[in-house]
Amino acid sequence: MSVGFGVVGCGMIANFHARALADANNAQLLGCTSTRMDRAEAFAAEHGCTAYANLEEMLAAPGIDAVTICTPSGIHLAPGLAAAAAGAHVFVEKPLEITVERCNQLIEACDKANVKLGVAFQSRFHGSSKAMKQAVDGGRFGTVTMGDAYVKWFRTQEYYDSGAWRGTWEFDGGGALMNQAIHTVDLLTWIMGPVTEVSAFTSTLAHDRIEVEDVAVANLRFANGALGVIEATTASYPGALKRIEISGSQGSAVLEEEDIQAWDFAELTAEDEKLRAELAGKTETGGGASDPAAIGHHGHTCLFNDFVEAIEQDRTPAVCGREGRRSVEIICAIYESAKQGRPVPVVAT
16 A cells, blocks of 8 residues: 655655655655645646645645655744644655754654654665765774765855745755755764764855855764864855765775765775776766756655655654754754854754
């Protein structure tokens, strides 16, 4: 029996959710709703579902077991709370919410309602990402010394001007970090483990009429003792693929989007050459580096497959609310460090 989904918010990312649900196992897109009925109707016509005038109407419709929230980042909480109260499972496009407090509210509401909560961090499902994490967890790097993330993307002024909510603290929750680099921040902490302290600078250098940063740098201290760096910007023409570098006393590796660019260890195994060959050249799109629409939906399909299985098997989704909160904790600490001009602890909740 398939799980019926309704989409909340019918902007660009909702189309990727719809395509992923079409390819997912035991999932069916049944409905959509938006603050603009014309947009909901156009979305419904394209993806073969029913447009509803509001969220309450959609939640009351037969067959809606779960919602996937595709509203601006700062408007995730309210529809998530409403869905949980109605007994619907909740899947949220990144970030989970824009503050740790709001993340906690959504996690607690879903716990109380006994519904599943998942977050769209699809990069965890790439084979190259899983190989990197397995190498760290398996001790192949020896003493892990550094974990670095680089997201040097480009967004035009027209991109920010295209929606009144873009580039605002209220609805975007931040700039290059919260909106663009958060996938890579999540991937870095998933691979390396928790970040305990940050020291950061942020600035707005190349865009007008935005409140948030278009460039940020942060030094990190991880719980395992390693140090690291996050660099994020939307002002690096023409935009480069996101990159993670892991270094240790016995090895180093570089992940660029889905590609393994370097994989070097003091003690080689028979699988290393095979892995290098299989996980090079896997990136098929621009990864969103210069065009936010230049991404694939295959990662979202993996996420929805896992989320549906979690519902069917009554287990926690692989990227649950608590996992989704980790990157928000780090980014909020970076913003606070930049504001205060001093190192700030990352308080895990």
